[in-house]
Amino acid sequence: MQQALHRSSLVPRGFVVESANYEGDKAVIAVRASRSVGVCPSCGTVSRRVHSHYRRLVTDLPLSGRIVQLLVVARRFRCDAVLCGRQIFTERFAEGVLAPSARRTARVEFIVHHLGLALGGRPAACFAKRLSLPVSKDTLLRVVRRRSRPPVDPLRVIGIDDWAWRRNHRYASIICNLEKRRIAALLPDRELATAQAWLVAHPAISIVARDRGGGYGEAAARALPHAVQVADRWHLMENASRAFLDAVRKSMRQIRTVIGATTIDPKLLSAAERLQYEGYQRREETNAAILVLSKSGLPIKQIVRQTGHARNLVRHVIRGERNDVFRTRQSSLDMHLPWLDDQWASGCRNGAELWRRLKAQGFRGSLRVISEWATRRRRAERADTQNVRRIPSARTIARLMTVGRDLLTKAETVTVAVLEAGVPTLVEAREIIAEFHMMIRRKLEAGLSSWIERAGVSLVASFANGVVRDEVAVRAAITSPWSNGQTEGQITRLKLVRRQMYGRGKIDLLQARLIGAE
Numbered sequence: 247m248q249q250a251l252h253r254s255s256l257v258p259r260g261f262v263v264e265s266a267n268y269e270g271d272k273a274v275i276a277v278r279a280s281r282s283v284g285v286c287p288s289c290g291t292v293s294r295r296v297h298s299h300y301r302r303l304v305t306d307l308p309l310s311g312r313i314v315q316l317l318v319v320a321r322r323f324r325c326d327a328v329l330c331g332r333q334i335f336t337e338r339f340a341e342g343v344l345a346p347s348a349r350r351t352a353r354v355e356f357i358v359h360h361l362g363l364a365l366g367g368r369p370a371a372c373f374a375k376r377l378s379l380p381v382s383k384d385t386l387l388r389v390v391r392r393r394s395r396p397p398v399d400p401l402r403v404i405g406i407d408d409w410a411w412r413r414n415h416r417y418a419s420i421i422c423n424l425e426k427r428r429i430a431a432l433l434p435d436r437e438l439a440t441a442q443a444w445l446v447a448h449p450a451i452s453i454v455a456r457d458r459g460g461g462y463g464e465a466a467a468r469a470l471p472h473a474v475q476v477a478d479r480w481h482l483m484e485n486a487s488r489a490f491l492d493a494v495r496k497s498m499r500q501i502r503t504v505i506g507a508t509t510i511d512p513k514l515l516s517a518a519e520r521l522q523y524e525g526y527q528r529r530e531e532t533n534a535a536i537l538v539l540s541k542s543g544l545p546i547k548q549i550v551r552q553t554g555h556a557r558n559l560v561r562h563v564i565r566g567e568r569n570d571v572f573r574t575r576q577s578s579l580d581m582h583l584p585w586l587d588d589q590w591a592s593g594c595r596n597g598a599e600l601w602r603r604l605k606a607q608g609f610r611g612s613l614r615v616i617s618e619w620a621t622r623r624r625r626a627e628r629a630d631t632q633n634v635r636r637i638p639s640a641r642t643i644a645r646l647m648t649v650g651r652d653l654l655t656k657a658e659t660v661t662v663a664v665l666e667a668g669v670p671t672l673v674e675a676r677e678i679i680a681e682f683h684m685m686i687r688r689k690l691e692a693g694l695s696s697w698i699e700r701a702g703v704s705l706v707a708s709f710a711n712g713v714v715r716d717e718v719a720v721r722a723a724i725t726s727p728w729s730n731g732q733t734e735g736q737i738t739r740l741k742l743v744r745r746q747m748y749g750r751g752k753i754d755l756l757q758a759r760l761i762g763a764e
């Protein structure tokens with residue numbers, strides 16, 4: 247069934263259209279209230295006695311790409327109630343239609359609020375203009391601030407963490423409602439007293455998830471002594487892995503002795519590289535000699551006379567500007583290396599033959615370059631099997647011994663095997679850390695006490711001591727379903743919104759935008 251479109255259906259409910267005109271790109275619609283009576287806002291008495299009329303111009307939703315302005319012809323009524331202090335009152339409109347002295351209808355205000363929440367001041371103002379909703383960026387922000395309501399749902403389970411307002415400069419705190427997966431509040435700093443004051447005002451909180459270290463644990467203990475504290479699982483896992491890395495670092499001296507060589511083995515170099523290496527060694531010796539003389543207090547002039555080196559060189563060495571690193575050079579070959587590797591792998595290991603094939607591909611270098619590469623390759627392979635290469639970094643060793651264990655190359659397998667045989671304390675530390683990870687993953691809280699005992703006398707004792715200091719919260723982290731992982735996610739969202747604001751928004755506006763509307 248078709249229905250005729252009434253003019254009054256285009257304006258908010260409760261209004262009657264008197265006239266409608268275009269003025270340039272605007273549609274001006276004169277309206278009045280459909281009710282004939284007014285209700286006194288002070289005493290609630292209904293009044294029919296009109297005192298006078300006045301006009302309000304308010305913005306409404308656009309119509310066919312035109313800005314719409316409602317010219318509201320409103321009335322003033324007299325209040326006849328004897329005991330009412332108010333003699334005259336202005337006409338009020340229905341809740342959710344037009345607020346007293348508003349410049350926009352409630353339905354426009356709603357859109358403006360959400361534009362401000364989603365985009366922030368300036369971008370939202372640009373976008374609103376395209377929607378034929380003229381509104382300034384200041385107005386947008388004002389609406390966002392004014393309409394922000396702190397969430398009313400009761401807080402029982404919260405996560406609290408800090409985030410960088412300006413990295414290394416200023417930090418703020420975020421509190422999340424973990425049950426509702428919403429931000430509950432932003433605090434301007436991460437001081438113990440600030441967090442404590444906020445927590446005291448929310449006594450219904452029974453579970454607090456927080457990371458280890460920092461004052462949040464203490465603030466929660468003081469403000470909500472009965473609340474259960476949960477250490478953050480992710481940080482626990484991360485700290486445990488870091489503890490193993492520290493154990494590796496502590497054992498580096500042993501590792502070096504076990505793995506062997508610590509310097510470049512000249513036997514592994516090609517003839518040209520050996521010449522370079524000898525030059526490098528000569529330079530290092532010169533440097534050392536000059537430095538010894540300089541340390542003994544000899545003036546530069548004297549050193550120059552004694553060693554016969556140039557004055558400039560001596561000065562460079564003393565200033566520490568002549569420390570070079572030994573590198574092998576193979577630039578003309580670089581782009582052909584993948585091809586050469588393929589050939590090598592498929593069994594072609596004759597330098598001359600490789601050079602002939604490479605030349606057919608446009609290689610301009612001499613035979614010597616290729617045969618030296620082949621020699622180096624052969625030596626490297628031999629060295630690989632003998633396992634006397636350079637010592638990997640502590641980080642690499644930690645990785646090889648833990649997460650990378652299933653993906654080791656042949657040489658790495660040998661390294662790890664040598665390590666495991668030579669540094670048993672490190673193997674023990676690895677097992678202890680793996681056990682800790684397992685406890686958290688599988689929620690095996692019962693093993694914690696014996697774990698603490700065992701870990702306390704191992705290479706990761708300091709991590710174990712940290713766990714002891716925070717034992718109740720760590721236990722809760724193993725058993726509790728709540729975790730601060732969610733809070734980290736909210737921090738990511740917060741940073742995104744802040745970046746949209748070009749990092750300039752104040753904390754109340756940021757909070758208004760993040761907490762926003764239901």
Ligand SMILES: [Zn+2]
Pocket residue numbers: 286287288289290291325326327330331332
């Ligand atoms: Zn009244």
